[in-house]
Amino acid sequence: MASHDLELGVRTRDLVRSFGNRTVLDDISLTIPPGQFVALLGRSGSGKSTLLRALAGLDRDVEGSGTLRVPAKTSVVFQDSRLLPWQRVLSNVLYGQPRSRRQEGRDLLAEVGLTGRDRAWPSELSGGEQQRVALARALVGEPDLLLADEPFGALDALTRIKMHELLRELIARHTPTVLLVTHDVDEAITLAQRVLVLDAGRLTVDLPIDLPAHRDPGEPEFQRYRRTLLTALGVVPAGV
Incomplete structure (x- = not known):
């Protein structure tokens, strides 16, 4: 079971599931x-979502003699927006929050580009708009900790690019610690300050990303990181 750490970062030791x-x-x-901002890569079945669920406190069966410490104020964004279809957009944003936060909810909707949509139903929104609502709800x-489990995996390529820029702006403004689970190497390099690779239940790569905030996939340094990670994932043979 996770304990809460006043340092507001994440610390685990010897976790087993x-x-x-x-x-x-x-x-x-x-x-x-x-x-x-950390991105976590790995093949399907490598344990990425299992680790995220453990950090979120959604998996109580994590074992081991070590520690699992996360901030008390932790939120999660999933691939599915998980909006309540019987609640309007603002009510979805404020789910679990006191009604006194209604203005904060409207402000977050404005930050994610949904000004004036607070009375809309989730069914009236596109997939990208639903994920914007999910981000507003999470923030x-x-x-102090935002956990994101492939939040853009179901979106088309152009919408994903827009959501990357939006997430970058939101994180810069709200400054949480972030762990993003993704299958997309380019997404990890585009967004994260550090990329981890999980393989067969073990962390095999811990790669700092030393690039400017706005990153060009065509730049040689971006491509160098990309090749390193694809090699670690077994997509590109070593030495090629």
């Missing part, structure tokens, strides 16, 4: 300083 005879997380030790409580 098994499903039957299969070990999905194998002695995971990880420290994320406050305010750092309205000013979390």
Whole structure:
């Protein structure tokens, strides 16, 4: 079970999670300083979402003798926006929050480009707009840790590019610590200050990304990071 850390970052040591005879997380030790944006890559079944769920407190069966410390104010964004279809947009943003935060909810809707849509129903929104609402909901409580599980995985390529820019702006404004789970190497390099690779339940790569805030995939340094990560994921043979 996660405990809360006054330092507002993330710290795990020797975490283990098994499903039957299969070990999905194998002695995971990880420290994320406050305010750092980290992306987590890995093949399907590598344990990425399992680790995120453990950090979110959604998996109570994590084992090990080590520590699991996260901030008390933690929020999660999933690939599915998980909006309540019977609630209007502003009510979705404020779900779990006191009604006194209505203005903060409207302000967040403005930040995500949905000014005036507070009375809309989720069914009236596009997929990208629904994810904007999910981001507003995740940030309205000013979390110290934002966990994002492939939040743009179901969006088309052009919408993903717009959402990358939006997320970058929101994180710069609200400054939470971020752990983004993704299958997309370019997305990880575009957004993160640090990229981890999880393979067979173990962290095998911890790569700092030293690039300017606005990154061009065509730049040689971007491509160097890309090749390093694709090699670690087994997509590009080593030495090619």
